[in-house]
Amino acid sequence: MTTPDFVLAPERQHRSSGSSSSRRRKRRRRIIFHSIFWPLLALLIIGSGLAAWWLATSALAVRDDLEVARAQVVAFQKAADERRFEELQPIADELDAAASSAAAPTSNPVWRMAELVPGVGENVRAVRIIAEGVDDVSQQVVQPASGLVGEFGISRDESGALDLEPLRTATDIAADAQDILDGLEADLAGIDTDATIAPVSDAVTQFADVVESAQGTLPGINAALAGAGAMLGIDGPQTVLLAFENNAEATALGGGPAAQTLLSVDDGTVKIDRQVSSTELDTQAPIGTEIDESADQLYNDILRTEINATTSRPDFPTAAALLRARWDRDLGITPNTVVMTDPIAVSRILEVTGPVSLPGGEQLTSDNVVSKLLNEIYFRYPEGGAESDAYFAAASAAMFDKMMAGDYDIWQMAQALIDVTNSGSLMMWTENEPTQDLFAGSRLDGTLPQTNLGATVLGVYFRDRSISKIDYYLHTGAKVTVDTCTPEAPTYTVEVTLRMDIPADLQFSLPEYIDSREPGAYRTEVFLYGPAGGSTTEVAVPNPANGTTTGPSVIDLGRPAEKYTVDMVNGQTAVVRATFAGTPDDAPVEVRTTPMINRTGVELVEATCG
Template identity: 30%
Template structure:
């Protein structure tokens, strides 16, 4: 009889189990070490890339050098990508808890590499055409063809950066640890800014050559807004000018003032949309001064164009609006300019000189207009002649555009479409699923220049996920009216006592929002008035308030949003760049 083999005893089985556990621990430790070391090395490369971005952001005003610095970060992002995409890393990314962390890191690194290595590196090859020397006018002419050569690679880079930005935005933040989530958020913000900058470059290289006459002569009407007398988009239109462009050469051909339009005052050049006329009346289509009263430049610009054609017989290709604050930004690029009057116009004194001092010096509006025209012509000539730092000009235009002080409208629909979604169009802001925007637009009702002494404040707050509020405060810091010229106070011509200021505040709620409550507090020179209407799917509340020197008033509106979202605001740009909307607390008690 043959005996069967004996089964393993307890000791061999225990040893087998111990060795299995030990082997698993060793493998796990090896994998953890592998992933950990590679993760640390990847973060070191990302830190170096981030430092390169910081240098590009603050270390140079030369766009071509900045692009080269940013592109150099591609070496580090490429190395980080290799470290976080090997099979072991991908295997561990499938595990629970630690897997989402590693997956988020590898996806973020891949997006950063797509942004810096694959999007910006090709652009670096054409970057010399973006240097200040390449952009500056030579003999009064901009090399538009050199600028146009950048367009294909700029458009390609913008598309690649947008995809990279969308990739990071799509990463689910919910399972991420604090440090990993913060790193993903930082990368998202960084790539998002690069995407926005590349998008702006792409649009500029598509549109600027055409606007500068690369395809034939172009003509543009320039409206100079006066922030001392508010209109929704900035200020009353004072001086106007026509500039012509051809093959990169810019010429100031004609200047005029609002007095030149007096013979056609009161005649509508075209009907306004019914809902716009119901809110603002027909003044925007009858007076050049009110061309910027409707808070949509695509409404006012064609009206100004039609008025110019009726006055001069010229059908311009577009309309541009800017204000004295924009001129002050441009003066940082040109340096001080001596005017025919002997005044030295500088970045520091332009606003006060053009919005205050000129009215104290000249009683006759024609003399005031002549001074405005000489100032704008002098700045324009300095820019056209190449007597300005090109990098500073780019910075000035970018800042003025972001602050909605510089507005552009093209009669050609294809050209205008290049600006879609940018603040340069001066349109009512578009909302998103995550954010709703309130518009607060200020309009003078005094017929004066007293708004230089008014101090506005706009504050938004989220009361509940779908209920928000906006607070608008106005304060008058006006001096004794006897110390002011009659032209500044309005001299009571429109029924407002000298020294007081009547303001129409138009609050545009987000599309689909509706007012729940409103209240006005403070001290006012006359009873507060309310009216309103609708415009482009937005409820509009008009608050009319009149202030004497030293008085203040406050409007609080509570409204329900069509769906939960954050809320912010835009407002009329004033003479003070620091007067911008901010976030506060809800002034209404909980329901």
């Protein structure tokens, strides 16, 4: 039997070459392309009979339903972004109706049989995967999420414990979303786009991009939900060590964690068990925790001996291990979870909660909390000691009570926590491995990426070595020149500027606790990290200020790391520089820095090729 002549093909080609080609170009940015179905119909009508007629009619119906679904997805995202939560359920219902209608024909045996037809089947299969994917997302993610999001809030049971059911539900929805997107990603990757017509190939590519984009946001969502669960004891009783960094004594992760609070959490019940200052911990005997040799080389023995140097390395698991080991050795307690934050994060959070009151009536606000906790307190209590420790303890307890009261907009708080996490001022580690795994890929885990997938991350970090709280007055900046003129061998030149800027009326009257152990002379260490898998090609000191030394140069955390020791006096500027060679798979540059009181300005410059 000979194959019938495909008499409609020329006509379809003629029709699609005119005005429809313009429509196709305009709609190519859409997830589901209006234009893929006409060429697909031309391929499907290879014979006569009811099956071919049904398949063609169904393809048109699927096209229309997916167009409606696409519009509803856009509307849902916009309403969610604008927090018009009352509109989410009606939009979700319309999306569900369209998505279900689109997916229904693709499960019919006729559709599935068409997937086996040479020259046609891969096109039909691709459309089915897209339709089923939209339906799965609608039913298992959008529908349940729309019902939850408008009601999500903070409530307590009769015992005063927080109700964790909304958190459990949200966690389950996010887990389902991850499973669905993982499956879709694999299915789309399995489509042979060499065997599909161009519009279908383009649709597959665009839909894969959407899935990839969603995959990029899910780790942060899952990490946030897992972190909230760990902080509230969703998996049962545990101890949480909450460490507050002092950014006036800078380290890579933020500052010395001299003020620490131990929490007991269990199924929504959270209480303060103990507040500890560095004076209660042995700061002389080294911690025996196993650490990479490269870390010992860069950060020397104080990483293990001095509590305020615990956060020297830009790797929160290292800091968490050292803190847990210190608590175990000195206090006989091994916290299950370690959380670290700083007054910079508190300032952002107070924008949402409003001011907190301390005993005696003093208020901490978003505008004054950094200054009061990191500078003014040392003028008030020049010797530090018990009085300043008591002040920090009172401030910590007041802020904790304010957070736990829940008298604020939960969505504004969620955004604030996202902001401080992305700026490096909130990190978390837990011994619960499934929960810790959910932190991977988010800034919450406080690590540098092991690859350059998605972003080529460079690091600019500082550590105070004046034994002071002088970094309240330190100003820093970084200029990064990206040279991709030879794509297979990109380079990154990182130039860092430091300037000590103490007001003239304070220069000779700073409290001893703020000023250096050698008054008027200040030492800061700078650590520059290159791209994962890269190497260092140049180390330079364009301006040594009062004296700058370099080294060691090591490979730390899977990337080249350079150390500079900079000595300055007030008013001086120092400049250090390193150039790193990257790898051919490098992505757009992202620069991470120590969260400084005076934020490190970062300038990205593209090298001129010529």
